[in-house]
Amino acid sequence: MDKSAFPDPTFVISGPMHASRRHDSAHKHVTGTADYIDDLPEPSGLLHGALGLSDRAHAEIVGMDLSEVAATPGVVWVFTGKDVPGINDVSSNGSHDEPLLAETKVEFHQQPIFAVIAETRDIARRAARKAKIEYRDLAHWSDIDGALENGGALVTSPMTLSRGEAKSEMANAARRLKGRMRIGGQEHFYLEGQIAMAIPGEDDEVTVWSSTQHPSEIQHIVGHVLNIPSNAVTVNVRRMGGGFGGKETQGNQFAALAAIAAKKLKRSIKFRPDRDEDMAATGKRHDFMVDYEVGFDEEGRIHAVDATYAARCGFSSDLSGPVTDRALFHADSSYFYPHVHLTSKPLKTHTVSNTAFRGFGGPQGMLGAERFIEEIAYAVGKDPLDIRKLNFYGKPGSGRTLTPYHQEVEDSILERIVGELEESADYQARRREIIEFNRDSRYIKKGIALTPVKFGISFTLTAFNQAGALVHVYQDGSIHLNHGGTEMGQGLYTKVAQVLADSFQIDIEHVKITATTTGKVPNTSATAASSGTDLNGMAAYDAARQIKERLVAFAAEKWDVPVSEIAFLPNRVRVGNQEIPFPDFIRQAYFARVQLSAAGFYKTPKIHWDRAAGKGTPFYYYSYGASCTEVSIDTLTGEYLIDRTDILHDVGRSLNPAIDIGQVEGAFVQGMGWLTTEELWWDAKGRLRTHAPSTYKIPLASDRPKIFNVKLAEWSENAEHTIGRSKAVGEPPFMLAISVLEALSMAVASVADYKVCPRLDAPATPERVLMAVERMKAVG
Structure with missing residues (x-):
């Protein structure tokens, strides 16, 4: 035809x-x-579930007395891992290292051990607290330092990306520097928490309503725990009240528990943990520690990079392998490294298993690269933007287009994106004015930064595309x-x-x-x-x-x-x-x-990836963007304001400009929260203490930039055959917020007349900013 x-x-x-x-x-x-799941008309006879959670970070379970729990009026059933009909595991990658309910050992504080099914949610939650569990405590560690001090056990295999001769060529660089950067994690804080409702059908059938980004995985997990085929499980999702990656694998547990109880009791079951339980028992963005050595010339052009990316992964592998891989894929940010050696180190800790989060490791890798640029800029006495432009990927044929994973960057529009934003945001004049302001202002200091984004689009596991x-x-x-x-x-x-x-x-x-x-x-x-x-x-x-x-x-x-x-x-x-x-x-x-x-x-065509070799074409195309942010800090308290942000972002030929601009705005503010106010903190007993809105600070509407200019690059068109020549918009704009951290760093550096790089770690809370200011005073 x-x-x-x-x-x-x-x-x-x-x-x-x-x-x-x-x-x-x-x-x-x-x-x-x-209508979200908790708004749906409840089936007749609906029962409610609650989790029985551990109060140890790492311990053997010696004894468990649940008699008072079961005897509570209104409780219908209490079950443990021994009652799971199929496999007591909800790991997303087939590693069988994440039990649905811990049986003999707990490996993080608030790990689920049993489940209570009752006539009401309140009864179930109150009954769960009556359990008497005897533990034998084991050594535990909850952060990267603790993991390294105790042998550095890995939860999954690391990956290495290498091109050229980074280690030997480092010695040939005119200048070299070493450093370490700590990058904090982040709670997803979706407005709708985790929730699942299971309705039993005839024979082996069950229907599950789940707040999940991955219905087929819920289907597989429910099939495994019930020991039934996937064709007996139907999973429905109309909408979620936010996900951000936190509902890619973390919904498995609640759907599986609801399905087990529904089939056992032949009644509909709903599981909805409260915010504290949700935050304590579900994974987050990975914390990273980046150790790096960079070789460069007198102009600031990078010659060699050698870096290790250690991550707090939690007690099980979950998606830590792909996340730490993706961090390496974006450890170049927008820059060409002639010689490069990058290694991931996914470390096991006695904390909840960390998981997917918007950007999926890419933001951590990219943030490390921007630290390299910042360090070089202070070392050679230049504006970091000049060092960024000097190290951008080049045009085809320039010899500066090959990534550390051996994919050619053939569609770079970095120079145009950055150049247009530099002009429209009046960056150069404003930077000069800020330097003059800082010279005369005793307590209030300002900073400005313009940072780029280059983000690869596709699942790095080819089959998912x-x-x-x-x-x-x-x-x-x-x-x-x-x-x-x-x-x-x-x-x-x-x-x-x-x-x-x-x-x-x-x-x-x-x-x-x-x-x-x-x-x-x-x-x-x-x-x-x-x-x-x-x-x-x-x-x-x-x-x-x-x-x-x-x-x-x-x-x-x-x-x-x-x-x-x-x-x-x-x-x-x-x-x-x-x-x-x-x-x-x-x-x-x-x-x-x-x-x-x-x-x-x-x-998706064209893509392929050989993880063992560290070579291939994992991405179909790249999305680009740039942001320019101006901040003011109070050097007496460390408090700060985001005065202005200008963004120019590439979505190709936008399918819906209104929605895309909203995505860019939201991603920037969420990224800003990650880099400034959102801090996860575990105490000496391995307990997460930032587990509610009262102790964990996400950005408010009042925290957004006072002047916020967001534009799409309307001239852009995807060179690849995507739908309508559009480009992805979900994750790439998240990294635009790096300009906030870089601007804060410049403001801090002004205290010592820009002599040294402040090495500001993330999140740059007011406390961290104040401590950095005090360090700069000592230098000055």
Whole structure:
């Protein structure tokens, strides 16, 4: 068949795509009418679950008396790991190192040991506290230093990236420096906490509603713990109240517990931990410690880099391998290293197992690279921005395009992005004014920084780069859309609906977006790695393409016209010299017995990765951006204000500029929180003490930059064949917040007349800023 009627989806320019449209649930979010799992009508006879948690960081379980728990009025069942019908494990990677319920040993404070099922949530939670558990305490450590002091046990295999001769060439560099940077973790703090509800079916069937980014993994885990096949488990997700990576694997436990109890008691079960339990018992962003040596010339051009990235991973492997791998993938940030040797060190600690978080290790790797640049700038007495531009990846043919993992950077727009922002933010003039201000101001000091972003897009596990979609066109011309992506507030459902509406040239209001379910689209990948729109948008387009091919063939035969004379126009179809309203056209196709349903599929091309060799093309393309931030600090208290931020970010040809700008703004503020106020702290007994809003400070609306200018690079277009030539927007803008830390560093450095690099660790809380100021006073 002539394919001319089916244009390449990367070149679609009309219709609903590329238009600013509100999030499909925006009005529901602000009015409180959006249904989350805890808002769904509760099935008759619903029971509630609660966790029984350990109060030791590392200990053997010597004895367990749960008789008082079970005897509590209203308690229906109490179960332990011995009651799991299948495998007592919820590890996401098949390593079998993460028990659903600890049986003989606990390895972090607040690790689940048993579960209580009761008539109400309050009864279950109160009963859980009546357990009498006898422990034999074991040695524990909760941070990177403790892990290293006790042998540095690894939770998963490390990775090395190498190119050139970093160690020998380091000696040939004109100048060298060594340093260490500590980078803190971060709590996801999604507004909707972890939750799952399981409803038993007949035979071995069970249906689970879960707040998860990975429905297929929940399906597999529930199957494993119940010892039933995946086809007996259906997982549904309409929306999440935030995820940020915290619901990629961490929902496994709650869904598995609910499903076990539902099948055992033949009643519906809901698990919803409160915020304290959620924060204590679920994983977070990995803390990192970067030890580095950098060789460079007198101009500040990098010659060699040798660095080790140690991470606090927690008691089990979870996603620590891929996260620490991704840190190395972004340890170059935007810069070419002629000679480089990078090693990850994923360390086991007696803390909750850390997990995915927006950026997935990339922010930590990138932050280390910006420290290298900052150190060099102070060493040679230059503006860090000059050192950044000097070390950018070059154009093809420059000999400066090969990454540490041996992928060519062929699409760099770093110079244009940074150059345009430098001009529009009036960076040079403002920096001169700030230096003059600092010279005359005794207590208040200012800083400014402009930092770039280069972020690779794709799952580094090649198999995850696939997606499916199911599209039904009904007789009245309305369309039903289902795909494997999950909606957590990021606007994925809206964007994919725009793709489908554009494909058929109908109003988006005629496209019904339905809950993600494993019963319609199987074997889905997690909605993560910023790939949700890339993958699911193309899968939906593929389904539409199949249906349109059938419709065109039907029209060509019925009206005896060539394919070239058939076109989909806004809400109608032109066939020869007549135009038929879309619903009428579809109804005629139905009566002609045209199949009006299709399953679409997409897999990302070109990518491949050999982890053992440390070589390949793990990313389909790169997203770019730049941010310029100005801050003021009080040198007497360490307090600071974010005065102004200007951002220019690359999303290719935006599918929805309004949603994309919102993603950039939100990612920046979340990144700002990671680098400034959000601090995780464990005490000497291994207890997380920052486990509630009262002790853990996320950014408020009042913390955002007082002047906040955000623009998309409207001239950008993805060189690769993505949907609408767009680029990912979920994770890349998170790293724009690095400009905040760099600006704070400049303000601190002014105390010593910019003589030395302040080496400001993250998060740069007011206390850390104040201590850094005092160190600078000693230097000055």
